[in-house]
Amino acid sequence: MRLIRLLEPLWWILFGAGGFAAALVLPALLLCVGLLFPLGVFGEPIDTFNRMRTLFGNPIGQGVLILVISLTFWHAAHHLRHFAYDLGLHEFATPVSFLLYGGAAVATVITVGIVGGI
Amino acid sequence: MATSSTRTLAARVPDGWWMGHARYRRYVMFAGTGMVLALVNCLLLVGLSALGSGFAGWESYQGFLGSPPGLLLVVLLLGGTVFFSLRWLRVGAKIPSVRLGVIPAPSTGMVLIAHYAGLVTITLVVLAVLSGVVV
Numbered sequence: 001m002r003l004i005r006l007l008e009p010l011w012w013i014l015f016g017a018g019g020f021a022a023a024l025v026l027p028a029l030l031l032c033v034g035l036l037f038p039l040g041v042f043g044e045p046i047d048t049f050n051r052m053r054t055l056f057g058n059p060i061g062q063g064v065l066i067l068v069i070s071l072t073f074w075h076a077a078h079h080l081r082h083f084a085y086d087l088g089l090h091e092f093a094t095p096v097s098f099l100l101y102g103g104a105a106v107a108t109v110i111t112v113g114i115v116g117g118i
Numbered sequence: 119m120a121t122s123s124t125r126t127l128a129a130r131v132p133d134g135w136w137m138g139h140a141r142y143r144r145y146v147m148f149a150g151t152g153m154v155l156a157l158v159n160c161l162l163l164v165g166l167s168a169l170g171s172g173f174a175g176w177e178s179y180q181g182f183l184g185s186p187p188g189l190l191l192v193v194l195l196l197g198g199t200v201f202f203s204l205r206w207l208r209v210g211a212k213i214p215s216v217r218l219g220v221i222p223a224p225s226t227g228m229v230l231i232a233h234y235a236g237l238v239t240i241t242l243v244v245l246a247v248l249s250g251v252v253v
Binding site for chain 2: 055110
């Protein structure tokens with residue numbers, strides 16, 4: 001737990017940055033990819049496929065996606081860690097912290113792998 | 119700064135925690151959005167993986183999202199994401215601002231307006247880019 005406490009400023013930075021990334025970008029991204037694309041508002045699947053490949057098949061688009069998605073994972077991990085404390089799980093602080101931050105680290109690696117493969 | 123090694127009791131759990139009052143319920147819902155955001159990310163990553171695999175994968179992913187269960191899932195996640203977004207920006211506006219040289223610190227109301235303006239602007243930009251109007 002000492003390591004977790006030592007890195008507390010880092011968790012808060014990632015929490016804050018991830019919160020703003022998620023709050024500002026995620027609603028529009030989910031609206032487009034999850035709702036407007038499938039409903040055909042922005043064209044046929046082949047159109048959205050080509051557009052998405054053009055936008056996110058280059059380092060700039062991929063960098064933006066990796067930043068938004070991975071920061072959101074770190075934000076969620078920190079928020080859920082403190083929520084676990086609010087629910088009275090202080091005794092399990094160490095496993096909860098390692099589970100959540102470890103999960104965010106794994107998710108970041110997976111995000112880089114998936115987005116890099118576009 | 120020196121820190122005390124004296125152990126202290128954890129703060130007393132307030133009466134009615136955690137569903138006894140509207141304020142607590144909203145707090146719990148906001149904390150629960152951590153799970154919603156993680157699920158949204160997973161849904162997006164499945165789509166991006168499908169995008170990388172080729173058109174057949176992308177078409178299949180879009181087909182699922184267009185089905186009734188897919189639409190229900192997205193509408194629920196979108197509701198949770200918008201709730202998080204508005205509350206985060208409102209809470210964030212309460213962080214004390216600092217004076218920058220001759221520029222006075224803005225009021226909380228000004229910061230809140232700036233946050234919402236940022237959300238609207240970025241939403242419009244993302245819509246314009248992903249719709250193909252720009253680029």
